[in-house]
Amino acid sequence: MTTAAITADGRGSSIPEPEYLDLLAAVTAWVEGPGEEWAGLIETTGTVPDALWKELRGAGFLSLAAPANLGGRGLSFVQWMGLMEIFSRSHASVRMIVHVVNGTWRAMNPHVDDVQRRKFIRPSVAGDLLVAFTLTEPGNGTGADISSSVRRAGDTYYLTGRKHLITFGVRCDYWLLFARLAGSTGSGGTVALLVDRHAPGVEVEDTSDTLGVRGTDHASLTFTDTPVPVANRIGEEGDGLAVALGGFLTPSRISVAMSCVGLAQRAQQLAVSYALERTTFGKPLASRQAVAFALAENAADIAAARALTLHAAAAWQDGTADAGSLSSMAKLTAVDMLTRVTDKALQVHGGVGYWKTMPIERVYRDARAQRFEEGTNEIQKTVIARGLLGRFQAPAPDGGRVPAPAGPGTAPAARP
Known part of the structure; x- marks a missing residue:
């Protein structure tokens, strides 16, 4: 990204590709190493210990998405989605922490004065204030x-x-x-x-x-x-919904969509590994066509949802008019994809996948929560339909209606 100006919600910020690739590798190593240990502890105790918050803050994982002028790492939104994809393969509470802390500043920052920015925004970006x-x-x-x-x-x-x-x-x-x-x-x-x-x-x-x-x-x-x-x-009196929906909801829905992609990738990884290791009647489970086809369907499902989510992320990053509709499309599509993928992944495990001793059991439970976060599927359909139908509302010179070109790219942003 070459844009010099950085808006109050961080659009225009980015880091060089080599630095970004190093960061991707570091996050991946943490998720697959310490992150797995934390996941086991959280499931055992039912709580997220303060030490985990401290570790995430110390690693800089709570200030990745904010621009450097607020004390953040300065990732572009598309770059941030690449990291969310990885974080979402970890425990759902880890994903929730980095998602929320890296997002709430977006709602506030466009509307605060300098005093509020020093008192609330910077400490929030630093992870010192929740x-x-x-x-x-x-x-x-x-x-x-x-x-x-x-x-x-x-x-x-x-x-x-x-x-x-x-x-x-x-x-x-x-x-x-x-x-x-x-x-x-x-x-x-x-x-x-x-x-x-x-x-x-x-x-x-x-x-x-x-x-x-x-x-x-x-x-x-x-x-x-x-x-x-x-x-x-x-902000001012009357700005409440603008704060709530304007700078937060659209990018947050895209982030939840990418969370679905990451969690689906984890489910698929577990299913593939189990299918290759499990033997039935002298053959690996993966050699059974029904199992192989289920895994193939999962792979296609994940790739499609990921592509739409990145398309929505780029639209919001570039400030296009259809970003609101696309965010709902991405969230709706990714949530439905995650439901299908985790169900098939659990089915590949057979009855043993239902036991808490198997990682797929937690992934299956965590997946269901995504269908509520940042609005149900029914809300997403309302937003999409409003944008779609709104394209036909402009009167033509002869008093008729002017249909817009087909495709989601022309739909205006919409709010629930």
Whole structure:
């Protein structure tokens, strides 16, 4: 990439190819070495120890995606997706940590002032301050459906409402929380606030006992007149949804799609190894056509999803109008691919793959979580359809409708 200007969300940043290849090798070595040891410990204890956070921070893995002027490594977004592909072959909690910490700064940085950038963004990029993205509410449908409200008195907002399914909501330092001004409707009344984890008037319920992604903490939160300084508002009043959806959701969906690709690669690797080692009736399992065909289908499925995800990543990196639609296409396609691949990979293992002693069992459980992260498949279809149908809304000079050229490349960006 030759672009000199670096935008607030990091687009325009990149590192030289030799340096990037060295970084790919280093991440791969960590995932296949220490990462596997950490995976076993997390599954045994059900928690992510502080020592792992410290190791990831010390290795620089929590500041890879941010530009150098924020203290990051300065990867381009496409380069970052190459690393996400590798991290996602590790334990799901490892993937979750690097995904979240390398992403939340994108939502905040375009909207902060210099004081906030020093206080919140730089420490977040360094991994010294953990910010939990806090949008979803228990009584509403999508993340953009917000009931939590604030009323302002002088230099303080008072927050009342509930949030749930908040990743790192227990151990974070701040919640990047989205609410609306009391009495307002629509996106124009929304605000983004950094709420101190230890602010008064907050009830935190640990809801971390999940099917997969063991070790990552999740929280349900109840706020009752919780004071939040106006100085902790990100952007202006009315910018809440722009902060939540503008700089975060599109690249995050692409990142989740690439996470699906990486995890599918791990499932395929386990299935191929088992098929080559397992002998039935005197022959390797891989020699059975049914098994070989299943593995071939997996390989094609993974390659197709990877190509679409990289296409979406390049579109967002270049700022094209169809990046929003493409991000949903990539996430929808990759999630469905992961479902098929992990199911076949487990089937190749036979009954033994159902036991916790086999690595494929954890991969199979972790894969299911991807279907909820950053919006369900139904939400992705809504975004894609809105962009697709929106191409036909421009009136022609004679009062008719002008159909756009076929293909996703012409679809405008859309939000749920």
